Amino acid sequence: MAVERKVLRSISELSMFKYLLIFYLIFFILSVIVMAIIGLIAWRGLFSFGIDNINSILASLGLGNINISDLFGRGMVIGIVISIVGGLVASIFYAAVGTLVVWIMNVVLKISGGIELRFLPGKEEKIIIKE
Numbered sequence: 001m002a003v004e005r006k007v008l009r010s011i012s013e014l015s016m017f018k019y020l021l022i023f024y025l026i027f028f029i030l031s032v033i034v035m036a037i038i039g040l041i042a043w044r045g046l047f048s049f050g051i052d053n054i055n056s057i058l059a060s061l062g063l064g065n066i067n068i069s070d071l072f073g074r075g076m077v078i079g080i081v082i083s084i085v086g087g088l089v090a091s092i093f094y095a096a097v098g099t100l101v102v103w104i105m106n107v108v109l110k111i112s113g114g115i116e117l118r119f120l121p122g123k124e125e126k127i128i129i130k131e
Contacts, residue, residue, distance in 0.1 A: 020098040024091035
């Protein structure tokens, strides 16, 4: 069986940045959804035990004298918005770091002469055009 050999000399940084940006944004969105589902399941489980608010949770832990509305009251929405914006900024940062890694890899590929990739010959598909 003949093996087709090609040499990889470089990878486009822009295409990798786009790929990594989409990858990290999808990962961020999925992690937000998973954490929200886990939070809702945990909240439902606590509610079934008779704990209906955060103050009840603190009271059951012996911290009943802490007023949770003073800690999170009006700042809760701002905290959620900052978390979402922070996750989006982190996604862009991670994509930029990945792009830097690809750039470094391209420098190494130019120094070393590239990486040899081996492909097995696939079945050639015949394209039939009917008029």
